[in-house]
Amino acid sequence: MKPVAPPTPDTQEWFDLIDQQRLTVPRCRSCASFFLYPRSSCPRCGAREIELVPAAGTGTLLSFVINHRGPAGFDAPYALGMIELAEGPRVLTGIVTDDIDALAVGDSVRAVFEERGERRVLNFAPDEEGTR
Secondary structure: OOOOOOOOOOHHHHHHHOOOOOEEEEEOOOOOEEEOOOOOOOOOOOOOOEEEEEEOEEEEEEEEEEEEEOOOOOOOOEEEEEEEEEOOEEEEEEOOOOHHHHHOOOOOEEEEEEOOEEEEEEEEEEEOOOOO
């Protein structure tokens, strides 16, 4: 089976919501900055008043790589991409698509959740309604 990142005390709630197929983004209550990944203090102002807010689940593909040889459990070829969420933070994640050759920088993408054992993993897929 593909690996799953183990939650830390700072990321446990975020991962638990991913398991429920709910994407959230940490926001600082002091300066209103959004950021990823969850942590105990704001990377912009250092405040410790952090909340998880519902995310749109959409974004833009900023960059990607197609892997033609992968580790155990990964069926090649597969794509990894840098996504800029609608809220602003960026996340490196898998791209789920049946047409890997059609991927392009600037594509609109949407969150999808892959089951891996008892957990779920955040991936993104091309958003057919908003692509280019």
